[in-house]
């Protein structure tokens with residue numbers, strides 16, 4: 001079982017990224033061969049400052065290691081260190097119907113939110129498909145907002161196989177095709193984590209709880225969350241983002257307690273916010289400590305990423321040899 005996923009170094013990691021993606025990275029590395037990468041090529045669609053991208057990529061490596069991505073179990077690398085991926089992206093783009101890229105949600109959403117309407121942003125799913133297919137992924141743990149991209153990657157594999165493998169039949173296991181159709185995509189369907197303002201927690205909304213932000217800042221973020229004006233005794237709305245965040249971080253019995261007490265009233269918002277702050281620090285205490293240690297030794301992290309890239313290239317090369325041969329590039 002091969003697990004592949006990436007995350008863009010486009011801003012500090014937040015609770016939504018953790019619960020929607022990174023937590024699954026950690027779980028899956030126990031169960032199969034895991035490859036996790038820093039999607040720096042993808043981040044070029046939003047970060048246009050070399051020094052900043054370098055900084056964000058380094059930070060993300062530290063974040064992932066601190067949260068538990070274990071280099072003894074998972075291959076950790078920068079996407080840009082694997083030229084096979086960009087080569088496959090180009091080849092895929094030549095069999096990929098332009099109409100399917102034009103239907104993509106992400107391009108429309110992101111340009112609406114102010115990102116430059118570049119060709120790279122439009123063809124972003126092509127590069128993502130190349131990530132997935134060059135490493136022959138079985139499972140791709142990501143949040144549910146990436147579901148469409150995973151479907152597109154499957155589609156791309158199908159198109160490439162149909163174009164270059166005579167008589168290709170996706171249902172015939174005896175004819176595997178040029179690139180494997182990713183067998184199972186695990187899209188986490190648990191509810192999207194809300195931000196402090198109730199919209200989806202996202203870097204682009206400034207409503208995040210950053211996993212490694214200074215304590216003071218987190219405290220301020222949480223204590224200043226907007227709530228309605230329900231008096232202490234009154235029942236509180238069960239769709240409040242504050243409740244969703246408490247439930248996301250508390251253990252099951254405490255989560256149930258919060259649900260009951262929201263429905264019953266008697267506790268003020270300030271007390272819930274205090275508890276949320278405490279829970280957050282508790283859940284991430286070890287990671288925050290570990291990150292401080294790792295940050296003290298940048299050479300170790302650089303070395304890890306270099307070793308990861310070497311291993312990842314070895315895994316991508318057989319795919320590219322097959323594809324180059326089939327399309328006539330070698």
Ligand code: ADP
Pocket residue numbers: 007008010016017018019020021141142143144145146191192193194200201202203204
């Ligand atoms: P952002 O929206 O902050 O820019 P990204 O798009 O970079 O986050 O997402 C990185 C990963 O985190 C993806 O796998 C995505 O599905 C997941 N993710 C992002 N925000 C959330 C959220 N609020 N809830 C659950 N998962 C999320």
Ligand code: TRP
Pocket residue numbers: 004005006007008039042127128131132140141142146149
């Ligand atoms: N598009 C993903 C995101 O924005 C990041 C990503 C790039 C990715 N390539 C990938 C995720 C391949 C999984 C597999 O979060």
